[in-house]
Each structure stands twice: as structure tokens, then as C-alpha cells.
Amino acid sequence: xxxxxxxxxxxxxxxxxxxxxxxxxxxxxxxxxxxxxxxxxxxxxxxxxxxxxxxxxxxxxxxxxxxxxxxxxxxxxxxxxxxxxxxxxxxxxxxxxxxxxxxxxxxxxxxxxxxxxxxxxxxxxxxxxxxxxxxxxxxxxxxxxxxxxxxxxxxxxxxxxxxxxxxxxxxxxxxxxxxxxxxxxxx
Numbered sequence: 001x002x003x004x005x006x007x008x009x010x011x012x013x014x015x016x017x018x019x020x021x022x023x024x025x026x027x028x029x030x031x032x033x034x035x036x037x038x039x040x041x042x043x044x045x046x047x048x049x050x051x052x053x054x055x056x057x058x059x060x061x062x063x064x065x066x067x068x069x070x071x072x073x074x075x076x077x078x079x080x081x082x083x084x085x086x087x088x089x090x091x092x093x094x095x096x097x098x099x100x101x102x103x104x105x106x107x108x109x110x111x112x113x114x115x116x117x118x119x120x121x122x123x124x125x126x127x128x129x130x131x132x133x134x135x136x137x138x139x140x141x142x143x144x145x146x147x148x149x150x151x152x153x154x155x156x157x158x159x160x161x162x163x164x165x166x167x168x169x170x171x172x173x174x175x176x177x178x179x180x181x182x183x184x185x186x187x
Contacts, residue, residue, distance in 0.1 A: 030175070030176050033059065035067075036060070037068045037070070039065070045165055058173075069123060071120070074117065074118045117131060117134065118168055119131040135154065135155055135156065137155055148174035
């Protein structure tokens with residue numbers, strides 16, 4: 001009798017667990033979000049970005065950061081300070097009289113530090129949804145175009161604020177369209 005009772009209890013616990021379907025994957029907030037806040041950025045870049053977002057029409061731009069779906073902000077990435085020991089005292093690497101000049105050419109495997117990074121963040125979860133590193137150089141002729149997202153690079157040497165905003169928004173728009181196509185192809 002105990003075995004039979006134990007079998008019933010076991011079935012009552014396991015059958016509902018097997019019957020549950022996996023939770024449907026939540027679409028990206030870039031697709032379902034409608035309200036975006038663009039944080040202040042240097043050189044009036046935020047005004048240009050707001051203008052391009054309004055023209056695009058995918059999001060409504062607001063001046064209040066509370067309760068929005070998305071936040072677009074720019075920040076300067078932190079550079080780790082490297083130290084070297086001189087006479088038993090840690091000194092910033094490369095400082096002082098015996099500074100060694102770097103050899104010409106780029107070191108392989110070392111990623112260039114961006115001037116700034118523009119990111120679109122989910123306001124609720126504070127998770128980055130899209131990020132563009134702004135690099136102070138021109139694109140090389142042989143280099144392929146970086147992917148539209150979720151992480152991309154924008155070559156900004158010689159660009160004005162409006163040109164940079166246009167390039168950033170075209171990359172974001174391209175990535176959102178890729179997400180829409182990807183979401184449309186799923187059953």
C-alpha cells in the first residue's frame with residue numbers, strides 16, 4: 001500500500017513537470033520598446049541622434065529618463081593604468097626619461113581603445129542591447145564593414161556630429177531590421 005501511495009504522489013509531482021512547455025523566448029526590447037531617452041552627449045550629438053530617431057519613427061523620444069523602455073547614452077571607456085617598477089617605485093608605464101618608443105605597426109591581438117561608446121540599454125534590466133564603439137580612425141579600404149550589432153564599431157575620424165549620428169543610427173536601424181527579420185522567421 002505504501003508503494004502504491006508513493007507512486008501516486010510521484011506521478012502527481014512528475015506529470016505536471018513533464019507537461020510544462022518551455023517558456024517562449026521574450027523578444028528583444030529593441031523590437032517591443034517604444035519610448036526612448038537619449039542622454040546628453042558631447043558636441044550636440046544627442047540632438048542629432050534624437051532628430052534621426054524621430055525621422056525613423058520606430059521610437060518616441062522623451063526628455064524624461066524615468067519609465068522609458070530604452071536609454072541611449074555615451075560614455076568614455078575606462079583605460080587600465082599600467083605600471084612598471086623603477087628603483088622599487090611603481091611608475092606609470094611609459095613615463096620618465098627612459099621611455100621606449102613603440103615600433104611602427106600595430107601590435108596584433110591588441111584591440112584599439114575607443115574614443116567613446118554609445119549604447120542602447122534596457123531601462124528596466126539595465127542590460128545593454130546594442131553598443132557602438134567610436135574609433136578615431138578612418139576605415140581601411142580592405143577592411144570589411146563591421147556587423148550592425150549587437151556590438152559594432154564606427155570609424156569617426158573627420159566626421160561631424162551630424163555625420164556621426166547618421167552613421168550610428170544607420171547601424172542601429174540595420175540591427176533592429178535584422179532582429180525583425182529573425183523574429184519573423186521564427187514559428
